[in-house]
Amino acid sequence: MSKILKGIGASDGVAIASVYSLEEPDLSFDGDTIEEDEKDSEVERFKGAFNQAKVEITKIRNHAESTVGPEHAAIFDAHLLVLDDPEFLSPIEDGIRNEKKSAAQSLCDTRDQFVTIFEGMDNEYMKERAADVKDVSKRVLAQILGKEIPTPSNISTPVVIVAEDLSPSDTAQLDKEFVKGFVTNVGGRTSHSAIMSRSLEIPAVVGTREVTDAVTVGQQIIVDGGAGDVIVDPDDEEIQVYEDKAARVEEDKAALKKLVDEPSKTMDDVTVELAANIGTPDDLDGVVSNGAEGIGLYRTEFLYMGRTEIPSEEEQYEAYKAVLEKLDGSPVVVRTLDVGGDKELPYLDLPEELNPFLGYRAIRMTLDNQELFRTQLRALLRASAHGNLKIMFPMIATIEEFNQAKALLVEEKNKLKDEGVQVKDDIEVGIMIEIPSAAIIADQFAKEVDFFSIGTNDLIQYTMAADRMNEAVSYLYQPYHPALLRLIKMVIDASHKEGKWTGMCGEMAGDEKAVPLLLGLGLDEFSMSASSVLKARRQLSGLKKTDMEKLVESALECKDTEEVLALVDEYTSRV
Numbered sequence: 001m002s003k004i005l006k007g008i009g010a011s012d013g014v015a016i017a018s019v020y021s022l023e024e025p026d027l028s029f030d031g032d033t034i035e036e037d038e039k040d041s042e043v044e045r046f047k048g049a050f051n052q053a054k055v056e057i058t059k060i061r062n063h064a065e066s067t068v069g070p071e072h073a074a075i076f077d078a079h080l081l082v083l084d085d086p087e088f089l090s091p092i093e094d095g096i097r098n099e100k101k102s103a104a105q106s107l108c109d110t111r112d113q114f115v116t117i118f119e120g121m122d123n124e125y126m127k128e129r130a131a132d133v134k135d136v137s138k139r140v141l142a143q144i145l146g147k148e149i150p151t152p153s154n155i156s157t158p159v160v161i162v163a164e165d166l167s168p169s170d171t172a173q174l175d176k177e178f179v180k181g182f183v184t185n186v187g188g189r190t191s192h193s194a195i196m197s198r199s200l201e202i203p204a205v206v207g208t209r210e211v212t213d214a215v216t217v218g219q220q221i222i223v224d225g226g227a228g229d230v231i232v233d234p235d236d237e238e239i240q241v242y243e244d245k246a247a248r249v250e251e252d253k254a255a256l257k258k259l260v261d262e263p264s265k266t267m268d269d270v271t272v273e274l275a276a277n278i279g280t281p282d283d284l285d286g287v288v289s290n291g292a293e294g295i296g297l298y299r300t301e302f303l304y305m306g307r308t309e310i311p312s313e314e315e316q317y318e319a320y321k322a323v324l325e326k327l328d329g330s331p332v333v334v335r336t337l338d339v340g341g342d343k344e345l346p347y348l349d350l351p352e353e354l355n356p357f358l359g360y361r362a363i364r365m366t367l368d369n370q371e372l373f374r375t376q377l378r379a380l381l382r383a384s385a386h387g388n389l390k391i392m393f394p395m396i397a398t399i400e401e402f403n404q405a406k407a408l409l410v411e412e413k414n415k416l417k418d419e420g421v422q423v424k425d426d427i428e429v430g431i432m433i434e435i436p437s438a439a440i441i442a443d444q445f446a447k448e449v450d451f452f453s454i455g456t457n458d459l460i461q462y463t464m465a466a467d468r469m470n471e472a473v474s475y476l477y478q479p480y481h482p483a484l485l486r487l488i489k490m491v492i493d494a495s496h497k498e499g500k501w502t503g504m505c506g507e508m509a510g511d512e513k514a515v516p517l518l519l520g521l522g523l524d525e526f527s528m529s530a531s532s533v534l535k536a537r538r539q540l541s542g543l544k545k546t547d548m549e550k551l552v553e554s555a556l557e558c559k560d561t562e563e564v565l566a567l568v569d570e571y572t573s574r575v
C-alpha cells in the first residue's frame with residue numbers, strides 16, 4: 001500500500017524515481033581489538049578503505065571543479081592531502097600492528113589525537129584542518145564498516161533525494177540529470193533549499209516533517225512539487241496518474257517556450273519588467289532560455305559558500321563581469337553579501353546566535369567587517385564597466401545603515417578612479433525592503449535611494465513574526481494578507497512620488513495569485529525564479545491593469561487572506 005505525505009510545494013513538476021537518502025549512517029562499531037593473526041588483513045582493510053575514500057573524494061572534487069569552480073574544489077584537495085599524509089597513516093598502522101587495535105579503533109584514536117592538536121592551535125588555518133581530519137576520517141570509517149556516506153555529487157542513476165534539509169552547498173552539488181526531485185522534513189516555500197530547487201527546476205516538496213522516517217533507500221517515490229504531495233511506494237495506477245500529469249507539465253512547458261521573445265505586456269498595453277533571480281553564474285542559462293528581461297536579484301552569497309576562505313576581489317570581479325556580459329546591457333541588480341539566517345559561512349567564525357534571523361546578518365555584518373565589504377564593492381565597481389549594473393544592499397533597517405554603506409561605495413569608487421580604473425558613473429544604488437521599519441519610512445528612503453526591491457521572503461517573516469524555516473508556523477507565510485499589501489503599497493507609492501522605481505525579488509513576485517495584486521499596486525519590476533518568468537508573462541497578457549487597480553482597492557480593505565484570495569479569484573475569472 002502506498003503512503004501519501006503532505007508537505008509544502010516548493011518547486012513545480014512531477015518526479016518519479018527511487019529514494020536516495022542524505023541521512024548519514026550510524027558509524028558506531030563493536031570490536032576495538034583483533035587477534036595476532038588478523039593484523040595483516042586488518043592493515044589491508046584500512047589501506048583499502050583509504051584508497052576507496054580517495055577515489056570518492058577525487059570524484060567529488062572533480063565534480064565540484066566542473067560545476068562550481070576550482071576555488072570550491074580546494075576544500076577537497078585539502079581532504080586528499082590528509083589521506084596522503086604519512087604522519088596520519090603511520091600511527092594508524094602502528095596501532096593495528098603494535099597494539100592489536102582494530103582498523104576502525106586505530107583510525108578513531110589517531111583522528112582524535114590529530115583533532116585535539118589542531119583544535120588547540122592558535123592559528124585559524126590550522127584549526128580548520130581539524131575539520132578536514134574529521135571529515136576524511138568519517139569517510140574512511142564508513143568504508144571500513146562497509147557503509148556509505150551519502151554524496152549527492154556521485155549520484156549516477158535517477159533518484160529523488162530525501163533529507164532532513166538540504167544546505168545550499170548540498171543543493172549546489174545536485175546534478176539535474178540524475179536528481180529528479182527532492183523532499184525534506186523541514187523548511188518552507190522561502191527557505192533557501194526551496195528557492196534553489198526552483199532555480200534548478202527540480203520538483204521539490206519541503207516541510208513534510210516525517211519523510212526521512214517514512215521511506216527506505218531504493219524505494220519508489222513520487223514528488224508532486226505543484227501540489228506538495230509525496231507518494232511513497234506507489235501502485236501501478238498511481239504511477240500512471242502521475243506519469244500523465246508529468247506529461248501535461250511538459251506540454252505546458254513547451255507551450256510557454258513560445259513566449260520567450262514576447263514582451264511582458266498586459267491586455268491594456270502596460271509594460272512591466274520580468275526579471276530573474278540568480279544564485280550563481282550557473283543559473284544564467286535558465287535566465288536566457290526563459291526570456292527574462294534582466295536580473296532583479298543576484299544573491300552573491302553563494303560565491304562565498306562551500307569554500308574555505310573569502311573570494312578574492314579578482315575572483316568576484318570575474319564572476320560579476322561574466323553575469324553582466326551575458327546580460328548584454330540588460331539590467332543586473334547585484335545584492336551585496338547577505339549571510340546569516342539559514343546561510344552560513346563557517347570560515348568567518350560568526351558567533352552562534354539564539355535568533356539568527358534577527359541577528360548579525362547581511363548589511364549588519366558587512367558594515368562591521370569593512371575589509372570584506374570594501375573588497376566586494378571594489379569588485380562590483382570594476383565590473384560595472386561591463387554592463388548595466390545596479391547595486392543593492394540587503395536587510396536595511398535604518399537610513400543610517402544605507403548612508404554608511406553608500407559612503408563606503410563612494411569612497412571605493414573615488415579610490416578606483418584615482419587609480420585610473422574605469423568605473424561607470426551612473427550606477428543605480430538601491431535597497432531591499434525586507435524589514436518593516438524600512439517599509440514604514442519608505443517615503444524618507446525614497447529621497448535617498450535610486451530604487452527599492454521588496455524582499456517579501458523576509459518582509460513576511462518579520463511582519464508576521466514567523467520564522468521562514470519553521471514549517472510549524474508556515475501557515476503565517478501569507479503574501480496576500482492585507483497587512484502586507486498595505487506595506488507594499490506604501491513602498492511603491494513612496495518610490496513613485498520621488499520618480500523612483502520599485503521591484504520585488506521575494507518569491508511573491510512570481511506567485512500566480514499575487515501577480516494580479518502586484519500589477520494593481522503598480523509594481524515596476526517582478527523578479528522571480530527564472531522558471532516562473534514565462535508563466536508570469538502569459539498571465540500578465542490576460543490581465544488589465546485598470547481592473548487590477550480596482551481589485552487592489554478592495555483588497556486593501558479586506559480583513560484577512562481568505563477575503564483577498566476570494567477577490568483575486570473573482571477579478572481574474574472575469575477576464
Ligand code: PEP
Nearest residue numbers: 434455456457458505506
Ligand atoms: C527576500 O528576503 O525576499 C529575499 C529575496 O532575500 P533572501 O530570500 O535571499 O533572504
Ligand code: MG
Nearest residue numbers: 434455457458
Ligand atoms: Mg532576504
